[in-house]
Amino acid sequence: LDFDRAAVVELFLAEAGESLDAMEQCLVALERRPEDAELVAELFRNAHTIKGNAASLGFAAIAEVTHVLEDLLDRRRRHAAEVTQGFVTLLLEAVDLLRQLLGKAARDDDSQAPGQEAVVAALRRAAAGDQARWPAASPADVPVPSMDDLAAAATAAGRGFRVGLDKLDRLVALGGEIAIARSRIASLLEALGERATHVLEAHRDAERLDREMQELVMRTRMVPLGPSFRQHARTVRDVALALGKEVRLVIEGDDLEADLAVVERLRDPLTHMVRNALDHGVELPEVRRARGKDKVATITLRAYYAGGRLVVELADDGAGLDRDRILARARERGLVGAAQSLSEREIYELIFRAGFSTADSVTGLSGRGIGMDVVRRNIAALRGTVEIASRKGEGTVLTIHLPLTLAVVPGFLVAAGDERYVLPLENVVECLDLPPGQSATAAAGVVDLRGEAVPYLRVGRVLGAAGEAAARESLVVVEHGDLLAGLAVDALLGEAPIVMKPMGSLLGEVRGFSGSTVLGDGQVALILDVATLIRDARTEAAA
Amino acid sequence: MTETRAAETAVRRFLTFRVGGESCAVDLAHIREIVRFESATRVPRVPDCVRGVVNLRGNIVPVIDLAAGLGLAETRVTSLTCLLVVEMPVAGEASVFGVLAGAVDQVLELGPDDVEPPPPFGTPVPAAQLAGMARSKDGFVFLLDLDRLLGDGGLLQGTAAAPVAGRS
Numbered sequence: 001l002d003f004d005r006a007a008v009v010e011l012f013l014a015e016a017g018e019s020l021d022a023m024e025q026c027l028v029a030l031e032r033r034p035e036d037a038e039l040v041a042e043l044f045r046n047a048h049t050i051k052g053n054a055a056s057l058g059f060a061a062i063a064e065v066t067h068v069l070e071d072l073l074d075r076r077r078r079h080a081a082e083v084t085q086g087f088v089t090l091l092l093e094a095v096d097l098l099r100q101l102l103g104k105a106a107r108d109d110d111s112q113a114p115g116q117e118a119v120v121a122a123l124r125r126a127a128a129g130d131q132a133r134w135p136a137a138s139p140a141d142v143p144v145p146s147m148d149d150l151a152a153a154a155t156a157a158g159r160g161f162r163v164g165l166d167k168l169d170r171l172v173a174l175g176g177e178i179a180i181a182r183s184r185i186a187s188l189l190e191a192l193g194e195r196a197t198h199v200l201e202a203h204r205d206a207e208r209l210d211r212e213m214q215e216l217v218m219r220t221r222m223v224p225l226g227p228s229f230r231q232h233a234r235t236v237r238d239v240a241l242a243l244g245k246e247v248r249l250v251i252e253g254d255d256l257e258a259d260l261a262v263v264e265r266l267r268d269p270l271t272h273m274v275r276n277a278l279d280h281g282v283e284l285p286e287v288r289r290a291r292g293k294d295k296v297a298t299i300t301l302r303a304y305y306a307g308g309r310l311v312v313e314l315a316d317d318g319a320g321l322d323r324d325r326i327l328a329r330a331r332e333r334g335l336v337g338a339a340q341s342l343s344e345r346e347i348y349e350l351i352f353r354a355g356f357s358t359a360d361s362v363t364g365l366s367g368r369g370i371g372m373d374v375v376r377r378n379i380a381a382l383r384g385t386v387e388i389a390s391r392k393g394e395g396t397v398l399t400i401h402l403p404l405t406l407a408v409v410p411g412f413l414v415a416a417g418d419e420r421y422v423l424p425l426e427n428v429v430e431c432l433d434l435p436p437g438q439s440a441t442a443a444a445g446v447v448d449l450r451g452e453a454v455p456y457l458r459v460g461r462v463l464g465a466a467g468e469a470a471a472r473e474s475l476v477v478v479e480h481g482d483l484l485a486g487l488a489v490d491a492l493l494g495e496a497p498i499v500m501k502p503m504g505s506l507l508g509e510v511r512g513f514s515g516s517t518v519l520g521d522g523q524v525a526l527i528l529d530v531a532t533l534i535r536d537a538r539t540e541a542a543a
Numbered sequence: 544m545t546e547t548r549a550a551e552t553a554v555r556r557f558l559t560f561r562v563g564g565e566s567c568a569v570d571l572a573h574i575r576e577i578v579r580f581e582s583a584t585r586v587p588r589v590p591d592c593v594r595g596v597v598n599l600r601g602n603i604v605p606v607i608d609l610a611a612g613l614g615l616a617e618t619r620v621t622s623l624t625c626l627l628v629v630e631m632p633v634a635g636e637a638s639v640f641g642v643l644a645g646a647v648d649q650v651l652e653l654g655p656d657d658v659e660p661p662p663p664f665g666t667p668v669p670a671a672q673l674a675g676m677a678r679s680k681d682g683f684v685f686l687l688d689l690d691r692l693l694g695d696g697g698l699l700q701g702t703a704a705a706p707v708a709g710r711s
Contacts, residue, residue: 177601292639419585463587501603503586503596506633506699508639518598524584526596 005057012053013106015425016062021227022094027088028233032248034083043091044073048456054105061112062101068120071127085241090126091236093119143299152521165260168221171208175214175519176499180187182207183497221261222404225303225312226254228263232274232301239278246285246296247278253303258310258404264401265382266312269375273314273398274299276372281318281396293317293392309405309426315397321390322384323347330356340542342444348388352376383409383424383514385480385531411498411517414476415491416460418467422498422517422526423487427478434473434488444537447475447486456486457537459528463512480534496520498527512536557651557677559684560627563615565667566684568651568677573689576640576646580606580626585629588645589649592698594618599628606641609687610697613666613668618643634694643690650686658686672697 023046026260030039051066069091075081100113182203190202229251240247258266277299285295323344330336330350342350350356354373379386384402403409404428410425426433434456438445443461446453454477460469470490477486500515503526548613557568558577583595583606592612596603606626611617618624624645628638658675666673674688693699 465587466585503603504605504640505636505638506607506693507586507589507593507596507605509589512588513586516584516596516603518601518603522598524596524598524603526584526586 009057009105009108012057016050016053016098016102019050020095020098022046024092024234024288025230027091027095029235029396030083031085031088031237033527040073040076042094044070044077047073059101059105059110061110061116062098065094065098065101065116065120068123068127072123075127075129080129080500087126090122094123150506168260171217173499175217176497179214179497180499180518180520182210184522187520218259220338221259222257223260223263224255224257227264228267229254229301229303231267233272235271235274236278236299239275243278244284245278245282247282248296248298250298250300252300256303256305256310258402260404262382265378266400267379270314271311272375274301277314277316277318277396281316283319300328310402311402312402313397315395317395320392320396321348321351321388322392326350344390348390351388352386380529380531381509381514402440409498409500411496411527412476413493413496413519414487414489415493416463416489417465417469419463419465420493420519420523421459421528422496422525423478423530424475424498425495427485427530429477429479431474431476431492434475440469440473445488449477449484452484454484454486455537456488457533458488460490462533478530480531483534485534487528500527554652554654557684557686558627558680559651560625561646561648563610563613563618563667564645566648566679566682567609567668568684568686569627569629569642569689571650573629574587575628575630578626578628578640580620580624580643582620582659582665590699597626597641602639604628604639604641606643607693607698608643609692610643610645612692615667618645621645628670629689631689633690649679651677651679661685
């Protein structure tokens with residue numbers, strides 16, 4: 001019986017979580033369309049469902065809150081309550097409170113949450129016809145929904161059932177390990193020559209099936225971006241309110257799909273970017289009007305696919321970046337020399353530098369103690385990049401490029417001295433012989449690639465690899481943003497699947513590497529983080 | 544009954560092994576397994592005491608050469624070289640890592656009276672990073688406190704997520 005109850009509670013928690021997400025989205029919409037009766041009906045329906053289920057499972061605290069919530073919504077249904085900012089804020093507070101209570105219910109704890117009495121009392125007053133305003137929540141306290149919420153919302157979108165993310169992760173990791181073990185068997189069979197031809201053929205057949213299964217496993221992890229994107233509506237609403245700004249959030253491409261892990265780990269950096277846009281990008285209504293703009297600013301969150309990658313854009317029509325101020329601050333911080341002159345692009349890049357965000361620019365809102373350098377690092381950890389473009393007075397666009405999946409990626413194996421390194425194949429544009437006449441020892445150089453001057457790094461030198469350099473080196477041309485760059489290596493060892501593995505908590509992240517992978521022969525190879533290597537080389541050259 | 548149990552827990556078992564010619568020991572409870580060590584994949588841009596990473600049945604495990612970290616001669620790989628796979632919290636975070644041992648000696652059972660505080664100086668491992676000293680028939684055994692050796696401010700300083708200092 002206990003087991004049955006646990007299963008029922010689990011289902012209740014998942015469904016209630018979805019109902020709360022839906023209510024939150026309804027509330028944000030209701031503020032803009034106060035007369036929309038559909039929205040109120042939907043709110044009422046969700047509150048009612050939660051109440052009924054909570055009561056039958058004996059979660060009295062949840063039932064109490066949803067009961068008064070229902071009373072207030074009923075009042076609105078009968079047009080006895082007006083939709084004001086205070087009304088929406090109060091209901092959002094109630095949603096937050098219910099989320100907390102759900103967390104407690106997950107531990108089978110039916111006690112009250114801190115602040116419950118105050119919220120319930122305010123709901124009661126409002127339901128009794130008191131239109132007094134409820135103080136706005138401080139945006140910093142807005143809870144961020146958990147990964148489970150996302151997974152729940154994702155499964156709700158189609159017919160399906162819930163699978164623990166850990167199981168999916170293990171499934172993908174296993175698939176990758178099997179692929180590596182298989183490539184090892186294949187090379188052993190190849191070494192046997194003709195005697196093993198039939199075995200090798202059978203092995204190849206099995207490999208095809210294996211690959212098909214892996215693709216299917218990957219597809220099970222793909223979720224639509226919508227639920228995650230729509231959560232930002234709440235951030236925009238609360239932060240704009242607190243700052244006295246008027247902002248509308250436009251979401252495009254939210255039906256596109258990406259790996260659950262990508263969607264999940266994109267949320268924090270995006271939240272920070274949205275807050276930044278609200279805080280620093282968007283102007284106050286009167287300023288906007290004085291500049292001849294619509295007093296309501298627009299922030300657009302847009303997703304699309306390009307070149308096998310997911311692109312997420314966050315655009316605002318605010319004031320744009322102030323080049324002079326950025327440059328002045330960077331000089332102040334010692335990030336740029338006094339005499340150094342930078343292109344517009346290089347100046348914008350400065351905001352991604354560690355140590356650029358300062359106490360005076362980090363307000364309580366966009367701050368959270370992290371700067372754009374952390375945003376870039378988080379996105380780099382997803383094998384993504386983030387670029388910025390801005391036009392003074394017209395706005396700023398941040399563009400994130402992400403892989404669609406993180407699990408098994410095709411890699412390219414190279415040798416530097418006695419060491420082997422892997423880089424994601426998607427970074428590789430082409431491979432060629434390093435033209436003769438290049439210094440064989442310098443850490444970097446420039447080659448003429450069909451008329452274009454392409455800088456390159458000598459991987460063995462940069463990483464201090466042991467062993468002799470090859471007499472004829474090869475050049476792997478990689479793409480980083482719109483910069484072409486080369487990596488000079490001693491040998492090209494061909495393609496190899498990468499199953500990204502961290503190097504252990506003791507080492508954490510090692511700069512210049514995105515992780516490690518096990519090669520077909522069982523040895524470990526580090527994965528080159530091409531973007532960071534190039535950025536470091538640029539920084540060093542600029543210093 | 545209660546008395547015997549108390550006596551049992553008071554006796555701790557330590558594994559002694561060679562680090563740069565010195566006899567060191569760690570609490571056996573932290574050691575998950577002992578495997579042969581042949582080679583590791585070098586990791587650039589980390590402190591010298593990190594010999595590299597190895598593949599332990601699909602998991603990537605960093606290899607720590609305490610000798611290099613303590614300024615002793617780097618551990619040379621011989622047929623006796625072993626990797627002690629240690630599982631314990633370091634700086635509050637559950638960690639799995641390998642400690643390179645020139646050779647593994649024996650298991651020592653030590654009661655509270657067998658462990659003495661290290662002298663203030665003269666020990667090959669700084670006294671602050673020792674859990675104590677003991678004696679075996681061959682001489683002193685230095686009991687290592689791996690959490691203090693490898694945790695905050697320890698041998699791995701400058702690794703982790705911290706960007707390489709002084710690059711710009």
